[in-house]
Amino acid sequence: MIHMRYLQLLKLASPEAVVVLTALVVLSIGLLAKRATFACAFVAGLGLVCAIVAVLLLPDDETLFGGMLVISPLTSLFKITCLALAFFTVLLTGGEKVPRHPGEYLALILLATVGLMLLVGSEELLMIFIGLELLGLSLYVMTAFDKTDVRSAEAGLKYFLFGSTASAFTLFGISLLYGMTGTTGLAAIATRLATTSIQPLLAVAIVMTLVGFAFKIAAAPFHLWAPDAYQGAPVPSAAFIASGSKVASFVVLGKIVLIGFAPAQGSAGWHSMAAGWSPVLAALAALSIVIGNLVALAQSNVRRLLAYSAVAHAGYTLIGFVAGTREGFSAALFYTTIYAVTLIGAFAVVGVVRRETGGDDFSNFSGLASRSPALAGSMAVFMLSLAGIPPLAGFFGKFYLFSTALQAGTNQALLWLVALGLVGSFVSLYYYLLVLKAIFVDVPSLSGAESMRHAPSDFLQCATVTVLAAVVVLLGVIPNVLASRILGAVP
Amino acid sequence: MYRIMTPTLPLVLIVSAALFSIGLLAALSRRHAIFILIGIEMMLAAANLNFIAFWRFAPPPHPSTGVMIAIFSIAISAAEAAVGLAMVIAVYRHYRTTNVDEYDQLKG
Numbered sequence: 001m002i003h004m005r006y007l008q009l010l011k012l013a014s015p016e017a018v019v020v021l022t023a024l025v026v027l028s029i030g031l032l033a034k035r036a037t038f039a040c041a042f043v044a045g046l047g048l049v050c051a052i053v054a055v056l057l058l059p060d061d062e063t064l065f066g067g068m069l070v071i072s073p074l075t076s077l078f079k080i081t082c083l084a085l086a087f088f089t090v091l092l093t094g095g096e097k098v099p100r101h102p103g104e105y106l107a108l109i110l111l112a113t114v115g116l117m118l119l120v121g122s123e124e125l126l127m128i129f130i131g132l133e134l135l136g137l138s139l140y141v142m143t144a145f146d147k148t149d150v151r152s153a154e155a156g157l158k159y160f161l162f163g164s165t166a167s168a169f170t171l172f173g174i175s176l177l178y179g180m181t182g183t184t185g186l187a188a189i190a191t192r193l194a195t196t197s198i199q200p201l202l203a204v205a206i207v208m209t210l211v212g213f214a215f216k217i218a219a220a221p222f223h224l225w226a227p228d229a230y231q232g233a234p235v236p237s238a239a240f241i242a243s244g245s246k247v248a249s250f251v252v253l254g255k256i257v258l259i260g261f262a263p264a265q266g267s268a269g270w271h272s273m274a275a276g277w278s279p280v281l282a283a284l285a286a287l288s289i290v291i292g293n294l295v296a297l298a299q300s301n302v303r304r305l306l307a308y309s310a311v312a313h314a315g316y317t318l319i320g321f322v323a324g325t326r327e328g329f330s331a332a333l334f335y336t337t338i339y340a341v342t343l344i345g346a347f348a349v350v351g352v353v354r355r356e357t358g359g360d361d362f363s364n365f366s367g368l369a370s371r372s373p374a375l376a377g378s379m380a381v382f383m384l385s386l387a388g389i390p391p392l393a394g395f396f397g398k399f400y401l402f403s404t405a406l407q408a409g410t411n412q413a414l415l416w417l418v419a420l421g422l423v424g425s426f427v428s429l430y431y432y433l434l435v436l437k438a439i440f441v442d443v444p445s446l447s448g449a450e451s452m453r454h455a456p457s458d459f460l461q462c463a464t465v466t467v468l469a470a471v472v473v474l475l476g477v478i479p480n481v482l483a484s485r486i487l488g489a490v491p
Numbered sequence: 492m493y494r495i496m497t498p499t500l501p502l503v504l505i506v507s508a509a510l511f512s513i514g515l516l517a518a519l520s521r522r523h524a525i526f527i528l529i530g531i532e533m534m535l536a537a538a539n540l541n542f543i544a545f546w547r548f549a550p551p552p553h554p555s556t557g558v559m560i561a562i563f564s565i566a567i568s569a570a571e572a573a574v575g576l577a578m579v580i581a582v583y584r585h586y587r588t589t590n591v592d593e594y595d596q597l598k599g
Contacts, residue, residue, distance in 0.1 A: 153581040168534035175541035228597040
């Protein structure tokens, strides 16, 4: 059993190894040349592209050390997704006002990416916990990275305190699971759980394990960090928290509940509630949809609005897991991928507006349509996609998600959750349109227009935003490109 | 002559549950950032105690999984403490206080 073949391990873990090496190289470039922002970003981007190629070269199916490292079509697909999201985040850093230590910042993004890949590519609780912590610790530091800004440090500390409390819950839950099953591999846990009924201790273990993931996906009532982190963090950090971290957490949450806890599913149907993880997730979903949408109505800062809408979207995505079927899982993954692409684009626009006007309230967005039509048009695409307007990707994502949830279970048992999701979507249209009203209708105040520095918007930023908007439109027109691939990869 | 109580699994689990609860209480009720950090560390220590106990009292052919996890998680909680202290210092430079109630730039 101990005869591990190190060369084989190195081959199978090559994408992670490439990213770690790139992080070290970027760190040393940053150490040698203090202001080499461009060189660092270039090397980081190159490393991420190399890692994507390395993922493509991996074999189809391989499992090492009882699930610690799993290579399957699903893990490869989402490793590529995470790397691509990290690549766009690196592009966003190019436009930021030069941070004091660009090398360290980019190295942190790369280390967080390794955390994402470990999370996605593992079906063993210890590795998942290590990935979770690697991701978390990198994100806390990335949030607090702007040392000159009070709000960045404050957001970092709040994110850290909530995050480490949640991960302590998860570790305690994992320890109870280990005690009851004697193993930490997800598949092995499932076989042990199949022979036992749900005891109180098992229920405690499941709920505690889920707390850490509910925190990571910002599901209510574990969402309190999200508005502060989204608003206070540097723009690329916020974009990465909202996209990469979410996607990987949903993948691993899905694997834990659908593979590991499969025998303890229970039921969340309106007339057929039964104990298990499914009613827990249903409660989280319902609470997130209600709280996220209602609180978002009252926001006047675009980043806080995106944060509360993120809570609501986490709720919609959880509906797919509650359905508990293969289609439900793939619908949830499709939805969260589209959501991640949309949010990176939205944060890129926020970044440009923030640089030009010095803030990110609604008033800072007024007149964006006349200043920069391309950015305004892209923002319209992102907001309407988040609201779920037909030709865009967000509509198809929601349609797919809600229809699979309706089909799951007998007698449309999840109708109550789907109805809640639909009402939530109607409410959300109002606040997304508020953002668009500020962009297209409101006239900027005179003082605001004068104080505006007429720096030409960075070409790279505009190109990035346009590409992301094009992706959102394309995935809305031909969603099958991604949806069939995800459905085919889900076991 | 003292009779030393032999530790049994339920006894250790009660201790670890108590440790976790005390840590959680500290994390939730304290206003001082460092005390919150100490509370979180106690919660992690409770989980480590669980891992060791479950490994020690497992039926005979016990693979060393529990110990391995405990070692890893001790290293992780050390890293977490380092990041947490750095974060407290970063905030202290701006506010000149460690009372988390006074951090009020972000709200809503």
